[in-house]
Amino acid sequence: MGHSGGDSNGTGTGGGGRMAVRGGRSRGIRAAGLALVGALLLGAAAAGWAYWQLNGNIKSVDIDAALGDDRPARPVTVPAASPSASPVPAGALNILVLGSDSRGGEENRELGGGDSEGARSDTAMVVHLDAGRTTATVVSIPRDTLVDRPSCPLPSGGSTRAASNAMFNTAYALGGPVCAVKTVEALTGVRMDHYVEIDFSGFADLVDALGGVTVTTDVDIDDDKSHLHLDAGTHHLDGTEALGLARTRYGLAGGSDLARIELQQKLVKALLEQISATDLLTDPARLYQVADAATGSLTTDTGLDSLGELTGLARSLGGLSADDVRTVTMPVVPAPWDTNRVVPHQLDAADLWESLR
Structure with missing residues (x-):
């Protein structure tokens, strides 16, 4: 019974360890992913703010x-023979x-x-x-x-x-x-x-x-x-x-x-x-x-x-x-x-x- 209990305890401990490792790795990957997404969102927000700021700087007259x-x-212009997708x-x-x-x-x-x-x-x-x-x-x-x-x-x-x-x-x-x-x-x-x-x-x-x-x-x-x-x-x-x-x-x-x-x-x-x-x-x-x-x-x-x-x-x-x-x-x-x-x-x-x- 002691051996069986030992096996049982050992198996339980081993399985729990692997689960802990997988859980830790999963949480780490998830945290890195969230950090990356957060950085991307922050970068996009910063880029959006910069665009808004720079755009707002410009004054215009019609x-x-x-x-x-x-x-x-205006001079007459001749269109290109084969315009590109984003000319x-x-x-x-x-x-x-x-x-x-x-x-x-x-x-x-x-x-x-x-x-x-x-x-x-x-x-x-x-x-x-x-x-x-x-x-x-x-x-x-x-x-x-x-x-x-x-x-x-x-x-x-x-x-x-x-x-x-x-x-x-x-x-x-x-x-x-x-x-x-x-x-x-x-x-x-x-x-x-x-x-x-x-x-x-x-x-x-x-x-x-x-x-x-x-x-x-x-x-x-x-x-x-x-x-x-x-x-x-x-x-x-x-x-x-x-x-x-x-x-x-x-x-x-x-x-x-x-x-x-x-x-x-x-x-x-x-x-x-x-x-x-x-x-x-x-x-x-x-x-x-x-x-x-x-x-x-x-x-x-x-x-x-x-x-x-x-x-x-x-x-x-x-x-x-x-x-x-x-x-x-x-x-x-x-x-x-x-x-x-x-x-x-x-x-x-x-x-x-x-x-x-």
Whole structure:
């Protein structure tokens, strides 16, 4: 009986041990599975929150509704012969990009925006993407250009007055993005498919999020107004310094707006190179920081006012490098009646805009 009892006890103990092991392993697997599911749910929630946050950053203006049909015609596009299941956007595109000299807000004032309210289009570039999105042309429009400013609708109703020989950047100051787009279209005869605006603080934050930008200057820069003091040579600039470089004018020979544009074009190329060199996909936290900075002070037209639409545009530019981007300035000559202002060189400017249609 003792043996039998021993066998019985032994068998019972052995069986209970195996059951305990199986139960422990099952509970461990179940706990790991729950942890994995929890992590996935948490990741999805974080991704959803990030998408909601970034999407909510973007401000937009309905340019198409405001301007209606009184605009240059859109170019006719030919559909691809065999479109893929999830095609990347293609086709030629013209985007008006403005850097706004915002006068309001503490951060913008600290960066040189000034003490008054209101804003001006401190920097204006027409970005033309070719039909295959493999090359781009960036055309800078000097803000001191005298233009025929058209009458523009105002959000509150009514419209601005048309004016001859008006400073180009007064269009934005008087009528905001809608008037800036209408004035550029009147000047160029080219339809602006999209509008993108970034203000002072947003640009500085973006450069900082990218880890700075390396730029070479050919001359010394000593400009108290833009808070920038640099010897000629190569410099790695933080966001505030890069913004000072984009804005500097009085630290250059003759205080020339054209000389400032040359620096801005160098800065555009340098930023493209920095973005290409920064592997954001392997660093989600850095990627979010860059995306938050890029969208945080962004205003677009309603065709680009979501993260999905901006991502689609970015995907279509996947094969574009800094070497594929040509930077030019709209051909101008001094205004005969005001040597401090310029006017478009009629023939050369017309040829340039015709090449972008």
